[in-house]
Amino acid sequence: MRLLKAAFALVLVLAVVDTVETSAGTAEPMNPAPTARDIALIDAVTWGVTGSTVKAFQAIGAEAWLQAQLRPSAGSRLPEAAQTQINTLPSAQKSALDLAAEFDAQGHAANQITDPVQKAAAQHTFQQAMTDIAHQAATRTILRALYAPDQLRERMTWFWFNHFNVHQYKANVRVLVGDYEERAIRAHALGRFRDLLEATVRHPAMLRYLDNADNAAGHINENYAREIMELHTMGVGSGYTQKDVEELARILTGVGIDIKPENPKLKPELQGKFIRDGLFEFNPARHDFGDKVFLGHVIKGRGFVEIEEVLDILSREPATAHHISREIATYFMSDDPPPTLVDRMAQAFTNTDGDIASVLETLFRAPEFTASLGKRFKDPARYVFSAVRLAYDDKVILNSAPIQNWLNRLAEGLYNHQTPDGYPMTSSAWNGSGQMMTRFEIARQIGSNSAGLFKSAESDAVDKPAFPLLENALYFGSLNRMLGSPTRAALDEAVSPQDWNTLFLSSPEFMN
16 A cells, blocks of 8 residues: 555656656667657557557558558458457447437337326436447447557547537437447548538537527527537637628528438429438528628528538638647647647648648658657546557457546546537646546556456456556567656566556656
């Protein structure tokens, strides 16, 4: 106990240290050991360094590895054990439309029950079933974060979900969130920003969360229009006005959701303007066809093509390029990224018409980014994922519930942020004493035993033996050279492998 208390004190003192002592490795003619910079680069681009990732890096070299992360091949696959778990999730076999229709019927049936006790029980069952669908979506996210070879895509999926945040407990978003993450976010995470933006505009999770399903001519709802301007594209203080928000809300009228199998009855002149794609619907009978003036552009009232036109305008605004670039640099690099680097990233955004991979490449090749390696304090998701990845590498977990619980305890639960601004990316949001204490407890759980990660979800399942050995070849070959003397001294006092693991996962170097 004395040792653990001393270690915890070490964490509190050193957790927010800005620098990590590093030394370059000496290359050998055969199978050269990765340098400290290589390890820090792998750790920054992925959800956390592992022995197998380092081997892949060494096999093809730094340049080819980085290109494979920036522009992954279509054939990039999860390990079979992880993919099988995803394939067997009940929600994986159903479309968002089918899931929404199923739960709509279940909720309607529960509300029709007249007996108060039976009605409450049915409504509780209904809510729990929706929660289970969201848990299944979280399981898929976690398995991909831990084991996907295209790690940068997974890191950017989390980034973009946070950027285009929806909260799972708004209405039936729990039923839709997995499809939103998969089809709207992950599919475009390294592609064109313009395509990503439209994918979020057309997804029912976003339309339900920000109330655009209620936005109609004569009954304007500005919620979504305001967040598109303030959070998703140009950013606060970028020159747009309240009038632009009002005009964008008018342009977005008629963009909504329809769960009914039959299409609405429309006047003949409107039928050609109707759009239906799963749950998404553009209903021209609900659209304001008057002309609008948006950011100085006259937008003629023509239907959904108005929305496509304004998405083009917003995606090509210099303010959007700068806002997105700064957020990406903050996510990967520091709370206050160098303005000159952000400017270069914004220029890459503009030159490539919003190609996300090109913006990232500009960042990763910048000397300022190289100088920042090993100094970015980990938010809870990155901390937990990197700890589990380092502990078990490619040994596939059977139960994601402990990880979901850890993220909830660290106040960064998947799909749990209520407001559309997403979780903060600054270190000050995550390095308080309460956060450090919880991280230390989680480090002890991961470092001491399998923590339930290898116990399947079946009620009578037994936790399969699994014990992480972090003091391994990767540590002796690379990681040990990145530790400062206080951490080395603390590790030398460990009385067992469990203590050693806990101290290492609690060290300031691992927190960065």
